[in-house]
Amino acid sequence: MTGLLRSVISRAYAESPNVLHVLYALQRQFLHISDEAVREVASHLELPTSQVDAVIEFYSFFHRIPRGRYDILFSNCTSCGYMAGGVNLMAVLGRQLEIVAGHTRGDGLVSMDQTSCIGMCDHGAALLVNGIPIVSLDVAMITRIAALVEAAMPLEDWPAEWFHVEDNIRVNGLLLKDDLPEDISLRAIFAHGAAGTLSEIIHSGLRGRGGAGFSTGMKWQLCREAQGDAHYIVCNADEGEPGTFKDRVLLHSYADRLFEGMTVCAFAIGAKQGYLYLRGEYRYLLPHLQTVLSRRRELGLLGGDILGQPGFSFDIDIVVGAGAYICGEESALIESLEGKRGIPRVRPPFPVTHGYLGQPTVVNNVETFIAAVHILRRGSAWFKAVGTEKSAGSKILSVSGDCAAPGIYEYPFGVTIRQVLDDCGAKNAQAVQVSGPSGTLINSAEFDRKLGFDDLSTGGSLMIFNQARDLLAVIVNFAHFFAHESCGFCTPCRVGTVLLKNGLDKIAGGHGTRYDLDEMQRIAALVKYRSHCGLGQTAANPILDGLQRFPQAFEQRLVHRDYEPHFDLDAALEEARQVSHRDDTAAHIE
């Protein structure tokens, strides 16, 4: 066993030295990472065993206890989650396979659990089986999946159409039209020179597409000017915000443009190495992305002396995450890239001066790099002519939820929510969650508000909820998400997100009072204003927005008593009833 362990570790390590990749290889081969494996990894990579342990426990896709040979993870997002048309598909599969969520079946054949949004929101209910997505689930498919698992049918022999993930591009714009010849931007940057390239990006008014909207040109310039042994470029493809899937489509169908954009940035800031940090949920895209990278190397678009330009060398490696939303935060992403737990760093200093390995680093969203390519191809004026004064260019939206045509929509900045709702066939919308749970929840009176950094800033997600939706259930879902994804570093977020989750569960369960609502407001404000990073600072947004715009969703569930216990007294007696084999009336509290 030790021999096999060591060979798996050394093979994985030779391919990529990142501890996440080594742990992935072990998880895949042995379905868990044993105590012995931890010690072997620590010794082979010369890391403390505690660091290996800490990394395993931090990421959702690594396990110390064996998973099944079929490891099934249902998304729990409100758009691609296991609740489909009021039916709990995870419970259905659980009954058919006689398995409880979070556990591995006794025979080791199958394990099942839920996981945060897997970015299949335009396809309805979705799951990952051994890391590969199956989309558009319904009860009939679940029944067939159960049978295939019981028959131990290899995944290659499962119906191929189940694994087919569509791009679903509904509206094309500046970036998605993509009708210019290959790699013209690289010729353009050589003509411009590094300073001229930077100047084009600055003049275009391009701002980061991840949602925060920092000036891309300024970021590149600060990084270029920062002193260091090396400069790095990191593409943040850790698209974890529930309801967001535009990067999935960009990585699938526009990977060349992305790598071209990273190359443009490398030229501008003087970097030789770039990294694509791909979320673990998108691992199925890895072979495709590797193929694109190989082809670009063969064409001389990556590697040494790119396109014959002497001294311009740049290459890109891909690092795959392992299930942690927090790694979308740029400094947590860098920590993860370095093979550590994804804990957001103290800022300042910022990554532009102290990023990967402490060196100047540009971290940008997938869409930002692609926008840079188009700016270099057509000029900053062309880009700036589109959008609004403060928000130049276009935004690619992931539209999901209650609409006829979920998918990818690209609009100039300044488009109204109403326009998007009309285009995607959303009828009777009561609310839209703009930019995912960390963004803004708006009501129908606000549908004329505009997307852009001056009004509704967005990383690209639009989740639509119609009149039939129970909005409180949506907000409860988001609260569970944040409590699950909090990294645990700072007190307000670590404890506060759990208090918010528990408080909402109490209200949704019909046990909340006015006092509980006031408490939620108070805790939410503390979490928002006192947390260490963007996760905590936005985790309470759905609750604060909900209380402000949809108070009736909370108030109609309240009980109007002066005192209501924190917990359900009768439910608390359940364990005692089981132990004493009683279930008579006297063993219950009304």
Place this chain on the structure above:
Amino acid sequence: MIRQLTLNESDNMSADTKQNTITIDGQEIPFLAGQTIMDAALAAGVYIPHLCHRQGLTPHGSCKLCVVDIASKNASACTMPAVAGQQISNNTPALNEARTTITQMLFIEGNHICPSCEKCGDCTLQAMAYHLGMLDGHFPQFFQRREVDASHPTVMLDRDRCILCELCVRASREVDGKNVFEIAGRGTNARLIVNSASGKLVDSELETSDLAAHICPVGAILIKESGYKVPIGQRTFDLHKVSEIGLEKIVLTKVRQPDE
């Protein structure tokens, strides 16, 4: 003899370098380049509540007790560099209310048993609660199950009382020159783990003389066979306020004052 922290020179403010100042609650305070707001405040004798900070160790910024408001923005005083002209609010009712809530969060997240805890009276978390006028935990207890590690001959680890401040993690790395502790897990499942093949303290490099064995501000890491040597009523915070500056050495070594 416990391994000692060596403080860098900037902790001793000299009179001729007062060209740069920040303002905390209306009081002008000098600082040196490279100092944080906390460094400058402590050097000037101004107390900003804190649990995860200890001068000489890398600032952490995780407990969030030291939150201050700078104009309309908020920051952790222990990690935010002092910048000339900063207008800082520290001892305000709103900030102290936030600090009280954060302290309550720490109490209900763990299993804190003050009356029967050996650290009672020497515990900074407990002292902080008194300092802030906290009367109860307020929130429902989490009642988490956490493991005790009593394997080490002279040091014991009770994770029930750990507040994840990482002082022991940093002390071990930065002062003891070891790497005995680490945080594993995520969210409220985060927990202190030990760097040894078995994961037990007995197999680690921890020694009684390590700073990491003594620096715990709560009762999570305790020295065995020394319990209750100092009676309740004569302990650090029975005799001192947590807001006194320069108390670290007394807290660390439980050294009594000559007049005690």
